[in-house]
Amino acid sequence: MNTTITPILPTATTELYLGRDLLQGEIIPHLIKKWGHRAVLIADPIVAELYGTQLSTKWKAELIVLPKIGEAAKSRETKEWLEDQLFAGHCGRDTVLIALGGGAITDLVGFVASTYLRGIPLLLLPTTLLAIVDASLGGKTGIDTHHGKNLLGSYYPPKAIIADLNTLKSLPPTEWQNGLAEILKAALIANPALWTLCDKSWRSKLEQIVPLAIGVKIATIEQDPLEKGFRRILNFGHTVAHALEAVAGYQMAHGEAVAIGLIAESYLSMRMGLLGKGVFEEIVARIASSGFVLQLPWNYDRSKFLSALAYDKKTARGVLRFTLITSIGKVYDARSSVVNLEDHQSSPSPMHHSSAILMQYGSRHDASNLSHSEALQNSPNLTARRIYDARSSLVNSGGEYCSSVPHELVLDMIEWMENKLR
Numbered sequence: 027m028n029t030t031i032t033p034i035l036p037t038a039t040t041e042l043y044l045g046r047d048l049l050q051g052e053i054i055p056h057l058i059k060k061w062g063h064r065a066v067l068i069a070d071p072i073v074a075e076l077y078g079t080q081l082s083t084k085w086k087a088e089l090i091v092l093p094k095i096g097e098a099a100k101s102r103e104t105k106e107w108l109e110d111q112l113f114a115g116h117c118g119r120d121t122v123l124i125a126l127g128g129g130a131i132t133d134l135v136g137f138v139a140s141t142y143l144r145g146i147p148l149l150l151l152p153t154t155l156l157a158i159v160d161a162s163l164g165g166k167t168g169i170d171t172h173h174g175k176n177l178l179g180s181y182y183p184p185k186a187i188i189a190d191l192n193t194l195k196s197l198p199p200t201e202w203q204n205g206l207a208e209i210l211k212a213a214l215i216a217n218p219a220l221w222t223l224c225d226k227s228w229r230s231k232l233e234q235i236v237p238l239a240i241g242v243k244i245a246t247i248e249q250d251p252l253e254k255g256f257r258r259i260l261n262f263g264h265t266v267a268h269a270l271e272a273v274a275g276y277q278m279a280h281g282e283a284v285a286i287g288l289i290a291e292s293y294l295s296m297r298m299g300l301l302g303k304g305v306f307e308e309i310v311a312r313i314a315s316s317g318f319v320l321q322l323p324w325n326y327d328r329s330k331f332l333s334a335l336a337y338d339k340k341t342a343r344g345v346l347r348f349t350l351i352t353s354i355g356k357v358y359d360a361r362s363s364v365v366n367l368e369d370h371q372s373s374p375s376p377m378h379h380s381s382a383i384l385m386q387y388g389s390r391h392d393a394s395n396l397s398h399s400e401a402l403q404n405s406p407n408l409t410a411r412r413i414y415d416a417r418s419s420l421v422n423s424g425g426e427y428c429s430s431v432p433h434e435l436v437l438d439m440i441e442w443m444e445n446k447l448r
């Protein structure tokens with residue numbers, strides 16, 4: 027299938043291809059010809075061996091195998107190394123860079139493509155579930171430094187994203203879980219139908235699940251391309267997750283940290299009087315039965331965790347802020363209402379009216395994109411329609427999607443985590 031994501035930056039459009047057997051077909055040769063005269067395929071050693079060597083021959087693309095695997099390749103050193111390889115190969119502006127791999131590789135190659143000769147054409151071929159539903163979408167690129175993760179980067183939308191679900195066949199269990207955690211997040215913030223699909227047999231329903239998760243991410247990108255506020259909803263579960271990862275010295279799988287983060291921040295939503303107890307328990311039960319370990323890192327330490335939480339970029343004047351939910355599929359808009367903690371503590375879904383506001387307000391697409399959206403809506407392609415539906419059901423009402431949380435409730439959440447997850 028082929029659907030066009032509406033502009034990420036005012037001048038840019040990204041084509042999205044999602045399906046099976048795409049890498050074996052004619053799409054990539056067509057895109058190489060469309061955007062340049064020459065193609066360089068970049069992959070880490072694992073993905074190069076699995077797919078890169080064969081595909082580069084097939085596409086007559088030069089293959090560059092990175093010296094490091096996954097996250098370890100997202101560094102200044104590897105960026106410089108890769109740029110030197112491109113210079114040595116006399117790659118000019120007519121060179122199409124093709125990133126084949128997980129989110130680390132799409133981030134690194136995206137960053138290189140954005141600055142090499144002030145920008146050359148980029149194709150992303152995400153090969154992990156997380157990269158397909160999350161990292162490859164949104165035009166953000168970046169690398170890590172000793173000062174922190176993703177601190178250097180750019181906004182640089184690729185010309186196209188080609189996500190071939192067949193590449194997932196070789197994915198190790200941890201990588202499946204990393205993707206599932208992001209899908210569960212997408213479901214919790216925006217799509218109850220997606221939540222329902224994510225039961226024990228979720229892996230046999232990728233054709234339904236992946237378009238819905240993509241639709242959620244695309245909707246947030248389109249409505250908040252430069253991260254003015256709405257994109258914060260994607261942060262659900264991640265304030266806690268990032269702090270846990272920091273405490274664990276990044277030796278914890280992202281999916282494990284996010285799974286705990288989703289539960290912990292749902293707990294906060296409940297304690298803030300926004301989310302019913304029954305719904306919270308359903309969330310815990312679903313995540314607990316989804317194959318996550320759900321254990322705090324062995325070197326967990328409360329004071330380190332608290333200071334890592336305070337380091338979050340949403341923290342304002344020392345007060346911690348979180349994205350919260352009011353039910354499965356709805357984020358809380360802090361501007362919509364003042365919450366009375368006493369009144370709402372145990373009622374099932376007290377803030378339901380605020381969620382309704384979320385659906386009604388806010389401009390969706392500009393006129394030039396409307397006709398395209400309509401075409402998608404009526405498309406005979408089921409995947410396109412699924413993405414369209416998930417995208418349309420999420421509307422930015424211009425609200426405030428992160429809320430200050432009283433310190434005692436944060437401590438309460440921490441106590442809950444320490445009791446249940448150790």
Ligand SMILES: NC(=O)c1ccc[n+]([C@@H]2O[C@H](COP(=O)([O-])OP(=O)(O)OC[C@H]3O[C@@H](n4cnc5c(N)ncnc54)[C@H](O)[C@@H]3O)[C@@H](O)[C@H]2O)c1
Nearest residue numbers: 072096097128129130131153154156157161166193196197
């Ligand atoms: N740019 C964004 O908006 C954005 C959003 C979310 C995450 N990210 C970034 O994405 C990165 C995480 O991405 P990830 O989870 O894909 O991890 P990853 O890129 O580190 O890949 C994980 C591992 O899977 C291997 N692998 C990749 N594809 C495979 C396949 N098909 N079969 C077998 N093995 C395969 C890789 O070699 C690597 O060892 C992080 O660096 C994160 O910061 C970026």
Ligand SMILES: [Zn+2]
Nearest residue numbers: 208264280284
């Ligand atoms: Zn994440």
